[in-house]
Amino acid sequence: MNVSAWSIKNPIPAVMLFVLLTLAGLMSFNAMKVQQFPDLELPTVSVSASLPGAAPAQLETEVARKLENAIAPLQGLKNIYTNVSDGGVTVTAEFRLEKPTQEAVDDVRSAVQQVRSDLPSEVRDPIVSKMNLSGAPIMAFTIRSNSMDEEGLSWFVDNTVSRTLLGVRGVGSVVRVGGVTREVQVALDPLKLQGLGATAADISRQLKQVQTESAGGRADLGGSEQPMRTLANVATVDELARLEFALSNGKRVRLDEVATVKDTVSEQRSFALLNGKSVVGFEITRSKGASEVEVGAAVQKALAELKTKHPDLELTQAFDFVTPVQEEFDASMTMLLEGAVLAVIVVWFFLRSWRATFVSAVALPLSVIPAFIGMNYLGFTTNTVTLLALSLVIGILVDDAIVEVENIERHLRMGKTPYQAAMEAADEIGLAVIATTFALIAVFLPTAFMSGVVGKFFKQFGWTAVFAVFASLIVARVLTPMMAAYIMKPSTHVHEEPVWMPLYLRITRWTLRHRWITVIAAISFFIGSLLLVPLIPTGFIPPDDNSQTQVYLELPPGSTLAQTYTAAEQARTLIAKIAHVKSVYTTAGGGAVGSDPFAGGATSEVRKATLTVLLDERGQRPRKQVIESSMRTALAALPGVRFKVGLGGSGEKYMLALKGEDPVALAQAAAAVEKDLRKIAGLGNISSSASLTRAEIAIRPDFAKAAEMGVTSSAIAETLRIATVGDYETSLSKLNLSQRQVPIVVKLDSAARQDLELLGRLMVPGVKGPVMLSQVASFEMSGGPAVVSRLNRVRNVNFEVELSGVPLGEVTDAVAKLPSIVNLPAGVQQVEIGDAEVQAEMVSGFATAMLTGILCIYIVLVLLFKDFMHPITIFPSVILSFGGAFLGLLITGKMLSMPSFIGLV
Incomplete structure (x- = not known):
């Protein structure tokens, strides 16, 4: 069926088809999220395990190696990266891209569970999670208030600001930076502990057992079932200080007899400054799949409403990674429009007819807009990669229409009516238009199937270009002939060739008369272009110029x-x-x-x-x-x-x-x-x-004395840990207030923690009763890898x-x-x-994609022309185009990088 003839004879269905495609395309464009780059889901899984206070060398032997050995046999594993620092181990398992991400997470979790019993009992349960590439903060703010002190402002961020922003669609997390955290400090006096024969662990454990709230069973009263709770908690710090409890040696003690109890803030372990002034800050990350631009706008709106409710708040934006995304989007859209305008100007320059130019130029929006339908269907976003694809093909999209219009113009110069010229010219040129389009699709489609991380990015690039190019074919075969038949006018004047045409014809005749010279010049140009490659700087992605x-x-x-x-x-x-x-x-x-x-x-x-x-x-x-x-x-x-x-x-x-x-x-x-x-x-x-x-302080137990007094090494470690940094967070007792729980931290006072002699007087539990630490262990300075x-x-x-x-x-x-x-x-x-590895992967992937594209072009042309030799005459134009690209890069001083490879494709 000749679709061009059908559309000329039935213009209304053709017009309505493109009206529907345009509306659907605009709706799809409006539904697509604006992002900087496509969201990638890589089969990379991290395992985090923590043991506060443990040295890296210890964690490497006792935790890291065991986790690595458990993960190593997993199918599809590519690399294992391990980082061990003070108190923490992070093992990252990178799998081959063909492995499903959830399957990778499940395999790693199962492997970790199998070795959990081999890890030290004090290690917290390892956390298994897949890598989230969208986890970096996109915005940060600082907050001030004349009505709140630093602790109140910090709680305001932790409670009110966090709850408000986490209710915003697309916000993944809100993290406070700087400020302070409220806690009840129980500062032990080591000399009083020694006098009572009590240990720091003893005080912390007894406090946890006394200060608690738990389920207490149930009772049947009056014919109904009533739940029971044991409420053994205090409401104020004063009540806590007067609390009495029994020690393991049978003695009774009131808390304020061995410690100073106060409601204060925790030891400061962070700070935030804006231009040198202390502030409380908070950072915002987006959830996977959310648009940076939409999240940024929603956050700004939510904070404006919050400021209306709390007029004394002063919010200042500390950094903003959303604006660069919006700027890149705006710049890409501007570049797209500029390319379209330049393409129209070039078309007019050669056709010299506003009607013919209009008919050709309509192909641009009607090819780009329907492409968004396919992009949205596949879940693509409006990002740097997809917009780059559209920008690169913008000039190509009018090629088919120009071929159609130019041939119709030729028939008009023969004296035919526009209707007759459109009918005959469209039928005459149909094979060439289809061949051109499918040759372009054969070039772009292989990039959508590139391997590696780069291939994950270029899936959207390849398919976007294919959608737009295929839409241009539909425009050229359905809409362009129909518009030409009803818009273009019969030729009423003698056609004049452009002034440059005689020169072009003379050059063409000369090359045809001197074929060997032309071939040798072409080969020399190609070889010369290859020699330019070592002179061109190479890279992965050019650095940005964000503010x-x-x-x-x-x-x-x-x-x-x-x-x-x-x-x-x-x-x-x-x-x-x-x-x-x-x-x-x-x-x-x-x-x-x-x-x-x-x-x-x-x-x-x-x-x-x-x-x-x-x-x-x-x-x-x-x-x-x-x-x-x-x-x-x-x-x-x-x-x-x-x-x-x-x-x-x-x-x-x-x-x-x-x-x-x-x-x-x-x-x-x-x-x-x-x-x-x-x-x-x-x-x-x-x-x-x-x-x-x-540098570290090493505690060396005297095994003989420790055995004699019934003191274990783990008891020594636990006593020192609780005395110097407090118990694990999950083991801390809490002071229950109306809207929050305040942790109660038991440890030595600040002065005692800085005195090794006082630390040596700490009491350690033994079988025969508490023993002074210095009697069973010694202190020495040591060191190890940080x-x-x-x-x-x-x-x-x-x-x-x-x-x-x-x-x-x-x-x-x-x-x-x-x-x-x-x-x-x-x-x-x-x-x-890093980039060097990805660059090597990129070069290999693009080389494979380009060779595949050339092969696909040849196959398409052979099928269309039904000849094996004729397509070969077209290929020198492809090969010689590289020379122009390399020469342009050398003259402008630009790198042969990922954007350059895209241009070569």
């Missing part, structure tokens, strides 16, 4: 929160002096109780701080990389502080790992590699996980190198030639991770 960046500070292990505060303020002062810096938001520590330790601003250690720096808008400042370079120069003056500058996204850093079983050989190789890395010109800071050692990194069950050292504008490919090549890399000792291996 915000971050600085990460890391102090030596053992540093206090006060020292981190001082270093962070010094860094902020240096940064604030740099031109185009608007504000600095500083956070350190773990934020509120239960906060996400992986949140952007809420770093989990007191020795680490994050400074989020807001810059002037683009157009009012140099590129962000120039300002970041100035920051590195300024921060180099900070003594004893490691720092990294930049958001750490793709295109901003190079990552390298060394792994080996021999820790001595690994450490020596890491030191040599780090030394050589610093010799590569142009790089920013270089940080590694090696040479980080932590962080242990492992890759595939082997220790490794990770390097992070700030590219600082140097192309990733250039750094990768330079690293491969370093003497320390070339001459790695036996048993130590180099492993590329």
